[in-house]
Amino acid sequence: EDQLVESGGGTVHAGGSLTLSCVIVGDTLCRDDMSWFRQPPRKERDVVAHIDSTGKATYTRSVRGRFTISRDKAKNTLYLQMNNLKPEDTAKYWCHCRDGYYVHWGRGIQVTVSS
DSSP states (O other), X not given: OOSEEEEOOEEEETTOOEEEEEEEOTTOOOXXXXXXXXXXXXXXXXXXXXXXXXXOEEEOGGGTTTEEEEEEGGGTEEEEXXXXXXXXXXXXXXXXXXXXXXEEEBOOEEEEEEO
């Protein structure tokens, strides 16, 4: 049963924008921090952006100034606004959250940036 559902991926040209959404479904709780992870081809999965329960956001260096993470608690949704996309941003992206000892993941969504 899905706990987090991502949407908004796809293929764009370099310089374009996409917004990923992650909806928290059912009885799933994400009362602590939430993050976006990604795994480029032939590389390991790593965190891209993180937001804590107070709204403080942090980013991996390669996306700072281009990506913005945000959460709408009323809509149970996490977002990742991605601007000025580069071919190296091509990856599968996952939504992740923590609630105490519990960790939840989405199934992942593909983002492809063509040069």
